[in-house]
Amino acid sequence: xxxxxxxxxxxxxxxxxxxxxxxxVREVSFSLSAGETLCLVGExxxxxxVTALALLNLLPPRSARISASRLALEGxxxxxxxxxxxxxxxxxxxxxxxxxxxxxxxxxxxxGYQLAEAVRLHGPVSAAAARRDALAILDKVxxxxxxxxxxxxxxxxxxxxxxxxMIAMALACRPRVLIADEPTTALDVTVQAQILxxxxxxxxxxxxxxxxxxxxxxxxxxxADRVAVMYAGRIVEEGEVSQIFDDPAHGYTHGLxxxxxxxxxxxxxxxxxxxxxxxxxxxxxxxxxxxxxxxAEPQCRTMELxxxxxxxxxxxxxxxxxxxxxxxxxxGHLAHG
Amino acid sequence: xxxxxxxxxxSTIPVLAFVLLLAFFLLHLAPxxxxxxxxxxxxxxxxxxxxxxxxxxxxxxxxxxWIWLIDLAHFDLGRSVFSNLPVxxxxxxxxxxxxxxxxxxxxxxxxxxxxxxxxxxxxARTGIDRGVIVLAVAGYSVPVFVIGYCxxxxxAVQLHWLPVQGYKPLAEGLGGTLRSLxxxxxxxxxxxxxxxxxxxxxxxxxxxxxxxxxxxxAKGALTLRVLCIxxxxxxxxPIVTVIGIGFASLIGGVVVTETxxxxxxxxxxxxxxxxxxxxPLVQGMLLTFAVMLVAINLVVDLTYPLxxxxxxx
Amino acid sequence: xxxxxATGPVDAEATRRRLPxxxxxxxxxxxxxxxxxxxxxxxxxxxxxxxxxxxxxLKPPSATFWFGTDQLGRGIFERTLVxxxxxxxxxxxxxxxxxxxxxxxxxxxxxxxxxxWVIMRLMDGLMAVPSVLLAIxxxxxxxxxxxxxxxxxxxxxxxxMVRLVRSVxxxxxxxxxxxxxISIGTRPAKILFRHILPNAVGxxxxxxxxxxxxxxxxxxxxxxxxxxxxxxxxxxxSIMAYGRPYFQVSPWMILFPGVFLSVxxxxxxxxxxxxxxxxxxxxxxxxxx
Numbered sequence: 001x002x003x004x005x006x007x008x009x010x011x012x013x014x015x016x017x018x019x020x021x022x023x024x025v026r027e028v029s030f031s032l033s034a035g036e037t038l039c040l041v042g043e044x045x046x047x048x049x050v051t052a053l054a055l056l057n058l059l060p061p062r063s064a065r066i067s068a069s070r071l072a073l074e075g076x077x078x079x080x081x082x083x084x085x086x087x088x089x090x091x092x093x094x095x096x097x098x099x100x101x102x103x104x105x106x107x108x109x110x111x112g113y114q115l116a117e118a119v120r121l122h123g124p125v126s127a128a129a130a131r132r133d134a135l136a137i138l139d140k141v142x143x144x145x146x147x148x149x150x151x152x153x154x155x156x157x158x159x160x161x162x163x164x165x166m167i168a169m170a171l172a173c174r175p176r177v178l179i180a181d182e183p184t185t186a187l188d189v190t191v192q193a194q195i196l197x198x199x200x201x202x203x204x205x206x207x208x209x210x211x212x213x214x215x216x217x218x219x220x221x222x223x224a225d226r227v228a229v230m231y232a233g234r235i236v237e238e239g240e241v242s243q244i245f246d247d248p249a250h251g252y253t254h255g256l257x258x259x260x261x262x263x264x265x266x267x268x269x270x271x272x273x274x275x276x277x278x279x280x281x282x283x284x285x286x287x288x289x290x291x292x293x294x295x296a297e298p299q300c301r302t303m304e305l306x307x308x309x310x311x312x313x314x315x316x317x318x319x320x321x322x323x324x325x326x327x328x329x330x331x332g333h334l335a336h337g
Numbered sequence: 338x339x340x341x342x343x344x345x346x347x348s349t350i351p352v353l354a355f356v357l358l359l360a361f362f363l364l365h366l367a368p369x370x371x372x373x374x375x376x377x378x379x380x381x382x383x384x385x386x387x388x389x390x391x392x393x394x395x396x397x398x399x400x401x402x403w404i405w406l407i408d409l410a411h412f413d414l415g416r417s418v419f420s421n422l423p424v425x426x427x428x429x430x431x432x433x434x435x436x437x438x439x440x441x442x443x444x445x446x447x448x449x450x451x452x453x454x455x456x457x458x459x460x461a462r463t464g465i466d467r468g469v470i471v472l473a474v475a476g477y478s479v480p481v482f483v484i485g486y487c488x489x490x491x492x493a494v495q496l497h498w499l500p501v502q503g504y505k506p507l508a509e510g511l512g513g514t515l516r517s518l519x520x521x522x523x524x525x526x527x528x529x530x531x532x533x534x535x536x537x538x539x540x541x542x543x544x545x546x547x548x549x550x551x552x553x554x555a556k557g558a559l560t561l562r563v564l565c566i567x568x569x570x571x572x573x574x575p576i577v578t579v580i581g582i583g584f585a586s587l588i589g590g591v592v593v594t595e596t597x598x599x600x601x602x603x604x605x606x607x608x609x610x611x612x613x614x615x616x617p618l619v620q621g622m623l624l625t626f627a628v629m630l631v632a633i634n635l636v637v638d639l640t641y642p643l644x645x646x647x648x649x650x
Numbered sequence: 651x652x653x654x655x656a657t658g659p660v661d662a663e664a665t666r667r668r669l670p671x672x673x674x675x676x677x678x679x680x681x682x683x684x685x686x687x688x689x690x691x692x693x694x695x696x697x698x699x700x701x702x703x704x705x706x707x708l709k710p711p712s713a714t715f716w717f718g719t720d721q722l723g724r725g726i727f728e729r730t731l732v733x734x735x736x737x738x739x740x741x742x743x744x745x746x747x748x749x750x751x752x753x754x755x756x757x758x759x760x761x762x763x764x765x766x767w768v769i770m771r772l773m774d775g776l777m778a779v780p781s782v783l784l785a786i787x788x789x790x791x792x793x794x795x796x797x798x799x800x801x802x803x804x805x806x807x808x809x810x811m812v813r814l815v816r817s818v819x820x821x822x823x824x825x826x827x828x829x830x831x832i833s834i835g836t837r838p839a840k841i842l843f844r845h846i847l848p849n850a851v852g853x854x855x856x857x858x859x860x861x862x863x864x865x866x867x868x869x870x871x872x873x874x875x876x877x878x879x880x881x882x883x884x885x886x887x888s889i890m891a892y893g894r895p896y897f898q899v900s901p902w903m904i905l906f907p908g909v910f911l912s913v914x915x916x917x918x919x920x921x922x923x924x925x926x927x928x929x930x931x932x933x934x935x936x937x938x939x
Contacts (some may be wrong), residue, residue, distance in 0.1 A: 116558050
C-alpha cells in the first residue's frame with residue numbers, strides 16, 4: 001500500500017455550546033491512498049456529510065466547532081489553516097461534488113464561467129486559456145456538443161449533465177482527493193450508472209483518491225475499495241468492501257445488509273431498521289446502536305467502546321462482533337453478486 | 338422580448354386609465370362648487386365665472402371628460418389657473434432639477450445600501466448586522482425634512498461647506514449642480530437606503546444559504562468573490578424590485594426635499610400647485626408622476642433576465 | 651441532510667436568546683406608552699400654548715422656555731408636547747381605517763373572488779400614484795380639518811392592505827381545515843370569522859403598525875407643507891413649518907418637534923419589526939457563510 005494522501009484522526013464536529021452542544025461527528029479516523037475509493041456509508045443524520053464538509057472547513061463557522069488530532073493532506077497538516085490558505089487547497093488539492101447538481105450550480109452564471117473560474121482561481125490563467133481548459137474538461141466528462149454548453153446556464157442542462165459539469169468543475173485542477181457527497185442520489189438509475197462509471201474512469205486517469213459518501217449499498221458494492229460504516233456520528237466498522245459485505249462485524253452493518261436483502265426480495269416495500277437515529281447530545285457511554293440492535297445485550301448500553309481489529313484492515317466497535325459474524329447473512333452475497 | 342414589452346405595456350393601460358379618471362374626478366370629489374374652490378375665498382364672481390369657463394365646468398361631466406381626454410391626446414394638459422402658462426411648459430421647465438435629484442439619490446442610495454445589506458447578511462446576528470438594521474429603520478423613520486434641516490444646519494450654516502439652499506442648473510456647470518445637490522441627495526437617500534439595505538440583507542440571507550454558495554467556497558473562492566459574484570447576482574431581482582417600489586416614496590420625498598432646499602423642481606411645483614389650488618397643474622403633476630412610476634417599474638421588470646437567465650421574455 | 655436536522659433545535663434556541671426582538675419590542679412598547687401618556691396629560695397640565703407673547707419671541711431654550719419659543723413667543727416645549735396627541739390620533743385612526751376598509755375589501759376579493767379583477771386593477775391604479783402625492787392632493791381638495799387629513803392619508807394606504815389581506819386569504823383558503831369547513835357546508839361568514847380572520851390577524855397587526863408609522867410621517871409632511879392643518883391645535887409638522895423662515899437663527903423650532911416625531915416613528919417601526927418577528931417565525935434565520 002502507498003503512503004496515504006489524506007489522513008484523518010479523531011475528527012470531531014459539534015454544533016452549539018456546551019452543555020447543549022450537539023456532537024454530530026465523533027472520533028472519526030480514516031486514511032485514503034492515491035487511487036483508492038473509500039465509501040462512507042450510513043443513514044441520513046449519521047454525520048457523513050458533516051464529516052465531508054469538515055475536511056474542507058465548509059461548515060457554518062459560527063455554529064460548528066471542528067476538532068481533530070490530525071488532519072493531513074500528503075503529510076501536510078490542514079489544521080489551523082486560515083481561510084486564505086484553505087482556499088488554495090479547496091478545489092485544487094481537494095475537490096467536492098454535492099448531492100443535488102441543480103442547486104449546487106449557480107443558476108445565474110454560465111457553465112463556462114463556473115468551469116473557467118475553477119481553473120482561474122488556482123493559477124494565473126488567461127480568460128481564453130481557461131475557456132479552452134473548460135472545454136477540454138467538458139469533453140473529458142463526455143458532454144456532447146461541449147462548445148455550445150459553455151455558454152448555457154445550468155437550467156438548460158439535464159440532471160445528469162449538471163452532475164457531469166459539477167464533476168468537470170471538481171476535476172478541473174486535477175485534485176489529489178475528490179470528495180463526492182451522495183453525487184448520484186438525486187439522479188435516476190440509468191444516469192446514476194453513467195456517473196459512477198465516469199467517476200471510476202476519471203479516478204483511474206488522474207490517480208485521484210475518492211471519498212464517496214452514500215447511503216446506497218448497491219452503489220458501494222459497485223465502486224468501493226474500502227467501506228466505513230457510520231452510525232450516530234461514529235465510524236462503527238471499517239474494512240475492505242468484501243470484508244464488510246461478506247463478513248459484517250457490527251450489529252448495525254448486519255442490519256443494513258439485511259434490509260438490503262429484504263429489499264431485493266420484496267422490492268415494493270422500503271426496507272428499514274426499526275427505530276430511528278438517535279440525537280447525539282453530550283458524551284455518552286456504550287453503543288449508540290444498542291437500542292435498535294438485534295444482537296444487543298444490556299452491557300452494550302453501558303460499556304465503553306473501542307475500535308478492535310478482527311482481521312487485517314477490518315475494524316469494528318461492536319462488542320458482539322463474534323456473534324454478529326456467526327449470524328448467517330445472505331445479504332452480502334446478494335449485493336455483491 | 339418585444340412581445341413581452343408589448344404585453345407589459347398593455348397591462349399598464351388599466352392602471353393609467355384609473356389614474357386618468359382619478360385625476361379628472363379629483364376636483365369633483367370635493368364638496369361644493371369646484372370653480373369657487375379653485376378661485377379661493379377672496380375671488381370675485383367674475384373670476385369664478387372665468388375659471389368655470391376655462392375648465393369647461395358648465396358642460397356636462399361626460400363632455401368635460403371628453404374634452405380633457407382629447408386635449409391630453411395632443412399633450413395638452415391645460416393651462417395653470419395661477420400663471421396661465423401651459424401646464425406642459427411648466428412641467429418641462431421644472432424637470433431638470435428633479436431628474437438630477439432623483440438620479441443622484443438613486444445612485445447614492447444603491448451604492449450605500451447594497452454593500453450595507455451584504456455586510457449585514459454576511460455578519461448576520463452580530464453587532465454589525467444589528468447596526469445596519471437600526472440604521473435602515475432609522476433611515477425610513479426620520480422624516481426627510483428633519484434630516485434635511487439637520488444637514489443644512491451642520492454643513493451649510495455652521496461649517497459653510499455647501500450652499501444652504503437652491504439649485505444651480507446644469508447649463509451653469511456640472512460642479513455647481515453637484516454642489517447644490519449634495520445635501521438634498523443625502524437627505525433624500527437615507528429613506529431609500531433603509532428600504533434597499535433591508536431587502537438586500539433579507540435576500541442575501543436566503544441566497545447565502547444556497548448550495549451553490551457552498552460549491553463556490555469548495556472551489557476555493559474567497560469571501561469577497563463569493564459575496565459579490567456568486568451571491569449578489571442571484572439577489573438581484575428583489576433588490577431592483579425594491580428600487581422600483583421605493584421610487585414612489587422617492588417622489589413623495591422629492592416634494593418635501595425640494596421645499597426644504599428651495600429647489601425649483603417638480604416637487605416644489607406640486608406643493609405650490611396644491612397650496613394655490615391650481616387644479617389643472619395638480620392634475621398634470623399626478624399624471625406625470627404616475628407615468629414616471631409606471632415607467633420605472635417597467636424598466637425594473639425588464640432587468641430581471643440580466644440577473645436570472647431562467648426568466649425569459 | 652444531517653447538517654440541517656442536527657443544527658435545527660440548537661440554532662432556534664440560540665436565536666431566541668440572541669435576537670434583540672423581545673427586549674427591543676418591550677422598550678418600544680414602553681416608549682409608545684410614554685408618548686400616549688404625554689398626549690393625554692400634557693393638554694391638561696401644561697400652561698397656555700395658544701396665546702401670543704411678542705416680548706418673548708424666538709427665545710432659545712432656557713430654564714423658563716425649555717425648548718425655546720416660536721416667532722409668536724409661544725413655548726415650543728408646550729406646543730411640541732401637546733402636538734403628540736395630534737400625531738398619535740392621526741396615526742391610530744389611519745391605521746384603523748386602512749385596516750378596516752383595506753382588510754374588508756381584501757377579504758371579499760380574496761375569499762369570494764367577486765369583482766376581484768376590477769378591485770385589484772383599482773388598487774394597482776391607486777398604487778401608481780405616489781402615496782404622499784395622493785394624500786396631498788386629497789387633503790387640499792377636501793379642505794382643512796382632522797377628519798379630512800385622516801381620510802386623505804388613509805386612502806393611499808388602502809391598496810397595500812388589500813393586497814396583503816387578499817394574499818393571506820388566498821393562501822388560507824387552500825388550507826385543509828378551511829377546505830374541510832367549506833366541504834361540510836359551513837356558512838361563508840362563519841368560515842371567515844372562525845377560520846380566516848383569526849389567522850390573518852397577525853399579518854394585519856404588523857401591517858397596521860407600519861401604516862401607523864407611515865401615517866404619522868405623512869401627517870407631518872402635510873402640515874409641514876401647510877396643507878390640512880388647523881392653527882389652533884399644534885401639530886409637529888406645523889410647528890416646524892413655522893420654523894422654516896427662522897431656522898438659521900432659531901433651529902430649536904425645528905429640532906425639538908423633529909426629534910419627537912423621529913423617535914415616535916422609529917419606535918413604532920421597531921415595534922412593528924418585533925411583532926413581525928414574533929408572528930412570523932420564518933424570518934428568523936441566519937447565514938451559513
